[in-house]
Each structure stands twice: as C-alpha cells, then as structure tokens.
Amino acid sequence: MITLQNDPVNVGGITLNNHLILAAGVLGTTGASIRRMLRGGAGGAVTKSIGPVPAAGHPGPCLIPLDGGLLNAMGLPNPSQEFASELAHLAEEPVIVSIFGGTPDEFQTVASWFADIAAGYELNLSCPHAEGYGAAIGSDPRMVRACTEEVAAFGLPTWVKLTPNVTDIAVIGEAAEAGGATALVAINTVRAMRISTKLRRPVLGNRFGGLSGPMIFPIALRCVYDLYEACSVPIIGCGGISSAADVIEMMMAGASAVQIGSAVYDDIGVFDQIASKLYSDHGCSAAEIVGCAHE
Amino acid sequence: MNDGMPRVVTIREMIRETPAVATIRFDHAFDSLPGQFCMVWVPGIDEVPMGFSGADQITVQEVGTATRALTSLTPGDNIGIRGPFGNGFSPVGRVLAVAGGVGVAPLLPLAKEGSVATFILGARTRDELIAADILADQTDLHIATDDGTAGYHGFVTGVLDSEIDIASFDTICVCGPELMMKSILDRLALRNMEQRGQFSLHRYMKCGVGVCGSCSLDPDGLRVCRDGPVFSGDQISSSEFGEYARDAGGQKQKI
Numbered sequence: 001m002i003t004l005q006n007d008p009v010n011v012g013g014i015t016l017n018n019h020l021i022l023a024a025g026v027l028g029t030t031g032a033s034i035r036r037m038l039r040g041g042a043g044g045a046v047t048k049s050i051g052p053v054p055a056a057g058h059p060g061p062c063l064i065p066l067d068g069g070l071l072n073a074m075g076l077p078n079p080s081q082e083f084a085s086e087l088a089h090l091a092e093e094p095v096i097v098s099i100f101g102g103t104p105d106e107f108q109t110v111a112s113w114f115a116d117i118a119a120g121y122e123l124n125l126s127c128p129h130a131e132g133y134g135a136a137i138g139s140d141p142r143m144v145r146a147c148t149e150e151v152a153a154f155g156l157p158t159w160v161k162l163t164p165n166v167t168d169i170a171v172i173g174e175a176a177e178a179g180g181a182t183a184l185v186a187i188n189t190v191r192a193m194r195i196s197t198k199l200r201r202p203v204l205g206n207r208f209g210g211l212s213g214p215m216i217f218p219i220a221l222r223c224v225y226d227l228y229e230a231c232s233v234p235i236i237g238c239g240g241i242s243s244a245a246d247v248i249e250m251m252m253a254g255a256s257a258v259q260i261g262s263a264v265y266d267d268i269g270v271f272d273q274i275a276s277k278l279y280s281d282h283g284c285s286a287a288e289i290v291g292c293a294h295e
Numbered sequence: 296m297n298d299g300m301p302r303v304v305t306i307r308e309m310i311r312e313t314p315a316v317a318t319i320r321f322d323h324a325f326d327s328l329p330g331q332f333c334m335v336w337v338p339g340i341d342e343v344p345m346g347f348s349g350a351d352q353i354t355v356q357e358v359g360t361a362t363r364a365l366t367s368l369t370p371g372d373n374i375g376i377r378g379p380f381g382n383g384f385s386p387v388g389r390v391l392a393v394a395g396g397v398g399v400a401p402l403l404p405l406a407k408e409g410s411v412a413t414f415i416l417g418a419r420t421r422d423e424l425i426a427a428d429i430l431a432d433q434t435d436l437h438i439a440t441d442d443g444t445a446g447y448h449g450f451v452t453g454v455l456d457s458e459i460d461i462a463s464f465d466t467i468c469v470c471g472p473e474l475m476m477k478s479i480l481d482r483l484a485l486r487n488m489e490q491r492g493q494f495s496l497h498r499y500m501k502c503g504v505g506v507c508g509s510c511s512l513d514p515d516g517l518r519v520c521r522d523g524p525v526f527s528g529d530q531i532s533s534s535e536f537g538e539y540a541r542d543a544g545g546q547k548q549k550i
Contacts, residue, residue: 025507026506026507026508027507027508027511027516027518028508029507029508029511029545030508030511030513030516030541030545031513032511032512032513032514032515032516033508033511033516033518034516035516036511036516037516048508048545054544054546055544056542056543056544057501057543057544059340059341059342060334060336060341060342060343060501061301061334061336061342061375061377062342062501062502062507063501063502063503063504063506063507064299064300064301064377065298065299065504066298066299066300067298070506072502072506072507074501074502074507077501077509077543077544077545078544078545079541079544079545079546080544082545082546082547083545194300196300196301196303196338196375198303198373199303199373199375201338201339203300203301203336203375205341205342261506262506264505264506265505265506268505268521
C-alpha cells in the first residue's frame with residue numbers, strides 16, 4: 001500500500017499534527033473529550049457546532065447505527081457562548097471551532113466569541129436536519145459567500161464545510177472560495193431516513209437525518225473530485241473514511257487532509273490505528289499524491 | 296458497524312412499585328449483564344437511557360416527559376429498545392451493594408443471581424422502598440429511610456458507618472443519587488479502597504453508543520455510555536463526579 005511521509009502538515013492555514021482530523025459533531029462536545037481525541041492520535045480536532053443560543057437538539061432517537069453507517073439527527077445541541085471556557089486549556093492545540101448561524105450576522109457573532117482561542121473556524125453550512133441552519137442556507141451560493149465573508153474578516157483560517165445535498169457542489173465551493181474560505185471541507189452527511197415497519201413511523205425523532213460512515217465514502221470522494229476541478233483552495237475530505245487506504249484514495253481525489261467521524265463508533269483509537277498504517281519512513285510526500293487521479 | 300435499529304417490544308406487564316416508580320416487563324428477554332443499560336424509545340416523545348432491572352424489564356422513575364409517558368403506557372403498547380449498551384458491574388469476592396431510590400434497578404439482577412452478600416437499600420420513606428422483599432430473600436438486607444419509617448433513620452451512609460465493616464468487602468457496587476454515591480466514594484477514599492468501588496453513573500445521553508460525546512466526563516473525556524456506565528472509584532475520584540453534570544445542550548449544571 002502507498003504510505004506517506006510523516007511531515008508537518010499545513011492545510012488551509014492551520015498546522016496539524018498529521019493528516020487526520022476529528023470531524024465536527026463527534027466527541028467534540030467538551031474540552032476534555034477533544035483533548036482525549038488529540039492524545040489518541042487525531043492531528044487536529046473540529047468542535048461540536050456552536051450556535052448563537054444554547055440548544056437541546058432534537059428529541060430522540062437521535063442516532064441509529066446501521067450496517068455500514070450511522071444515521072443521525074442530533075439537531076445541533078450546543079452550549080453556545082459558554083463553550084469558549086471549554087477551550088481555554090487547548091489554546092495551543094489545532095482545535096478548529098465549528099460554528100453555525102441562521103444569518104451572516106449570527107455567524108459573525110458566534111465567531112467573535114472564539115477569535116482569541118480558535119486555531120481556525122469551520123462554517124457549518126451543511127447540516128441536513130436543522131431548520132433555518134446548515135444546509136438550509138448552505139445550498140444558496142449567495143448566502144454561503146456572505147457568511148464566509150463575515151467570518152473570514154477575523155483574519156483566522158476559515159474552512160467551509162459543504163453539503164452533498166445540492167445539484168452541483170462545485171458552485172457552492174466556488175462561492176465559499178469567493179467569500180474568503182481558506183479550505184473547503186467535503187462532505188457533511190447525506191439526507192436519509194429509516195422507518196420502523198412494526199410501528200409504521202420514522203425511527204429518528206426528527207423523522208429524517210443525515211447518513212455518515214462507509215456507505216457515503218464514494219459520494220464524498222466524488223464531491224472532493226468535483227471540487228478539486230473547480231476550486232483552488234485546499235480541500236479536506238470527509239465522509240466514511242475508516243482506513244489508511246481510504247485516506248490515500250481521498251487524497252488522490254484531491255484532498256489535502258481528511259476528517260474522520262463515524263469510524264470512532266467501531267474504535268475510539270481509530271486515529272492511532274490509521275496513522276500506524278498511513279505513515280512510514282519510506283512514504284511519498286503528500287504533494288505527489290494529492291489530486292493525482294486528475295492527471 | 297451493524298444494524299442497531301430499535302427492537303420494537305410489546306409491554307406485557309406494568310408493575311407499580313411506588314407512587315412514582317413502575318417496572319415495565321416486555322415480551323422479549325435481552326442478553327444483558329447486570330449494570331448494562333438500553334435506550335428506550337417512547338414513540339412520538341423521546342428516547343431515554345434506562346438500566347435493565349432484568350432480562351425483560353426496566354424500572355422507571357417518573358422524572359420528565361418521556362418517563363411519565365412510559366409509565367402511562369399499558370400492556371399491549373409498543374416501545375423501542377436499543378441495547379444492551381455499556382459495560383456493567385464486574386464483582387469479585389465478597390460483594391456489598393448500596394442503592395438509593397430507583398438506583399436499585401441495575402443492582403437487582405446482581406442480587407437475584409446470588410452475587411451480593413450484603414445489600415443496603417435506601418429511600419426517602421417506607422412507601423418508596425423498591426424490591427425489598429426480593430432483596431431480603433437473596434441478601435443480608437439493611438434498610439435506611441430518610442424519615443425513619445422503616446429501618447435505619449437516615450441515609451444509607453449512616454448504615455454504612457454504624458452497621459457495616461466496609462473493609463470486609465472486595466467489591467462495593469453502588470447506584471443511586473450522585474451525592475449519595477459520592478459520599479460512599481469519599482468513605483472508600485479515606486481507606487485507600489477506591490478501586491473496590493463500582494459506581495453506575497448517570498449523564499445526559501443522546502446517542503448511547505459513544506459517538507456524540509454528550510455524556511463525556513471531565514477531565515479525561517470518559518464516555519458514560521461506552522466506557523461506563525459503571526466506573527471503578529479510582530477512575531472517577533478526580534473527576535467531575537459529585538460536582539457537576541451537563542444538560543442536553545452541554546451547559547454545566549451543579550449537582
């Protein structure tokens with residue numbers, strides 16, 4: 001298998017300890033949890049998405065493991081501004097604060113709370129199951145550009161996480177890039193649902209939610225490939241990555257780094273597991289691999 | 296990853312234990328270890344974590360919308376169950392169990408299988424004692440009530456201090472209100488015996504399978520749903536345990 005050199009990684013303005021980043025919404029709820037993941041081999045970590053007001057999220061069931069994936073509708077539960085205190089002891093670490101809002105002004109407000117402590121921002125313009133937030137505005141290129149501009153104005157690295165639930169993800173990526181994004185993250189979950197046949201009703205409390213895990217890896221790969229053709233900022237691949245081979249394949253599609261989320265369900269030590277296979281002294285440089293499938 | 300869709304079970308029996316606590320028996324027995332829990336789906340309302348009080352039953356205290364909806368169901372109604380989840384108790388040697396209120400639920404299977412030598416059961420008042428008859432048959436049962444209407448007049452820790460030699464037990468399994476559990480952990484710590492304690496913790500849970508992080512403990516990020524819910528005393532002696540917990544949105548709430 002192709003392996004990589006374990007060189008310092010800088011993607012979209014953020015220096016990471018390796019190419020493997022904890023994805024938003026997975027064990028990023030508290031400072032202690034984030035630190036556990038960084039100590040467990042994550043090269044960087046994205047927090048739970050933080051919004052303008054504290055929220056409890058959707059009623060349960062909120063998450064259902066399936067064969068080959070996870071189906072969730074958490075509903076963006078978050079402690080809002082209080083979360084800043086969680087990050088106090090992580091100020092020197094590669095912690096990216098995921099933020100959401102319903103308007104460009106709300107994105108600006110939430111970002112301001114973390115301007116002194118975040119290594120960078122990730123804009124959640126892609127959650128598929130929160131009315132008025134996430135993909136509801138992330139499928140409108142003008143809104144994507146406006147929200148990105150507000151946050152990029154802080155001068156910190158600004159990543160924009162994109163939804164696959166659009167006709168052409170490249171158009172949205174171009175809008176984020178025009179707004180000042182320093183990297184694009186693709187993808188968030190894919191709109192999905194399951195029904196309890198015995199009860200004749202949807203299983204998730206929110207009825208529908210987002211699918212993640214190995215089931216969506218081919219979708220994520222295609223989105224990264226499309227974005228690489230259309231945009232010039234770095235792309236961070238996200239969606240179903242659970243092995244070192246997945247990382248290499250995602251990088252060949254055009255990803256400069258990857259995010260890993262659902263794979264912690266099978267093994268919370270997945271970052272160390274993947275890193276042990278991904279890196280070797282005789283590995284290639286990432287520059288040789290990233291986007292090579294386009295040549 | 297495997298199919299974790301809720302298993303829909305039909306309620307067979309609703310047993311009223313106390314004015315605010317009911318045991319719900321369903322038509323399927325789960326292969327669970329004492330101390331493991333499940334996520335209980337009340338269709339149209341919510342999903343809440345609940346310890347198994349037997350292979351085919353849960354014991355529910357009415358504390359909120361979902362638990363009140365659960366106890367208002369009747370035989371023939373359906374609910375969904377995900378699980379068993381978590382690690383359960385792992386008692387060795389001579390076992391003491393201490394329960395407060397509905398905390399008796401996950402300890403009941405341990406006592407029923409004959410693993411518990413001595414049991415301290417506490418409640419606010421006589422009418423709120425749960426499963427005392429079963430425990431009296433299976434264990435050396437000591438009762439404490441806050442108002443003195445049965446057994447020792449005071450908390451379970453009073454029984455522990457006056458009637459029990461805690462050092463004579465190899466494992467101390469505890470479930471109940473967090474401040475009660477903390478005061479037992481403090482007593483173990485005084486004797487450098489924290490590792491003999493096994494505490495079943497409660498935290499707000501959304502996913503139940505170790506992914507969402509809503510039940511993470513400070514300062515190590517242990518997940519109550521996956522790394523617990525049962526922790527040894529030395530795992531939690533320097534943690535948030537007994538100090539604070541978090542609500543559904545992750546805001547800290549003093550205990």
